[in-house]
Amino acid sequence: MSSVDQIIQQINTVTTTITAIMYYTNFLLGVIGLSMNIFVLTQPSLRKTPCSMYFLSATFANLFIILVILxxxxxINTYNIDLTTYNIEYCKIQTFASFSTRALSCWLITMACIDRYLHSSNNASMRRLSSSKTAKLSIGLLCGLMPVLYCHMLIFYNIIQVKKPSGTMIYSCTLQDKTYSAFLNLWHLMIYSVCPSFAMLIFGCLVLRNIQINQRTVARNANNARNNRRRNATLLRMLLAQVLLILITTGPRSIYQIYALFTNNVVKNIIRTNVENSVGTILGVLSYFAHSTTFYIFTLSGSIFRKKVLKLFLRCSFCRENRVHTTIDKRMPILY
Incomplete structure (x- = not known):
């Protein structure tokens, strides 16, 4: 085996190990955390809040990503088992669902940012737009819009024979048209990463500005609606933490996609090609943390969310103790 082959094999081994650890970590964190999200966000004090409705909808989208897409x-990346190569319909639907659902999750968080901006506005008409009715309408529109924005994928994706960097020929569910492939990379980059991240930053800054403007009013009415203000402040912290998480986990992948797009026609040797493919794969798996760790971000950033989680655990513990005591009492003999 030549030195080049050894280097390539080492790169592939390291990449497979790192991605396997990241995939399993994402899956474990996602199943536990997203399930807890559903329990907490469906509590009566939170489920009717527009911001919580966006969080809950994003949680269901993330659960689909973790349980079905991941x-x-x-x-594919760890065990070289590609189920999408066995059926052309599954190939198209799986890739379409992956792209559209991940974009939907990010845009739901973006809508939560917009809701917080409307809620913190001094304009009464804008504040009225922050309502459960508006949230339901926005969620429904997004759920219908995202599939439309990605429906062209159902036409162009196909099962074709491709050459791996190692030189072997395999079947893959991918794109044959290079022009459309470049368009899709740019399209997904804008819809999934750039546009929602940019919108989150803009409306996050506007929310902070509204809060600074309203500080005098809040100071004059410090005794009014204290619980509502505390809940809104918690939701804002949770939202900003979620936005930061999305930027950290999807940003590197976006930068890589831009680099790959501009160097697509550059002649590269086999080692550079393997290194770039490995980096792209690892950054792609890193982006799944934006969908699997929301519960832990909410718990760390939101005091009300932490109290709800603690209350849920205490309730479960209390119910379990009651069942144990009831069982023991039933087994005790009756003395006359």
Whole structure:
């Protein structure tokens, strides 16, 4: 085996190990955390809040990503088992669902940012737009819009024979048209990363500005609606923490996609090609943390959310103790 082959094999081994650890970590964190999100966000004090409705909808989208999309990617990148190559319909639907659902999750968080901006506005008409009715309408529109924005993928994706960097020929669910491939990378980059991240930053800054403007009013009415203000402040911290998480986990992938787009026609040797493919794969798995760790971000950043989680655990513990005591009492003999 030549030195080049050894280097390539080492790169592939390291990449497979790192991505496997990241995939399993994402899956474990996602299943536990997103399930807890559903329990907490459906509590009566939170489920009717527009911001919480966006969080809950994003949680369901993230749960679909972790339970359905992520295992398919795990099998492909870790075990070289590509289920999408067995059926052309599954190939198209799986890739379409992956792109559209991940974009939907980010835009739901973006809508939560917009809701916080409307809620903190001095304009009464804008504050009225921050309502559960508006949230339901926005969620429904997004759920219908995202599939429309990605429906062209159903036409162009196909099962074709491609050459791996190592030189072997395999079947893959991918794109054959290079022009459309470049368009899709740029399209997904804008819809999934750039536009929602830019909107989150803008409306996050506007929310902070509104809060500074309203500080005098809040000071004059410090005794009014204290619980509502505390809840809104908690939701804002949770939202800003979620925005920061999305920027950290999807930003590097976006930078890599821009680099890959501009160097697509550059002649590269086999080692550079393997290194770039490995970096792209690892950054792609890193972006899944934006969908699997929301519960832990909410718990760390939101005091009300932490109290709800603690209350839920205490309730479960209390119910378990009651069942144990009831069982013991039933088994005790009756003395006359």
């Amino acid at each position: 295992p398919v990617r795990l099998l």
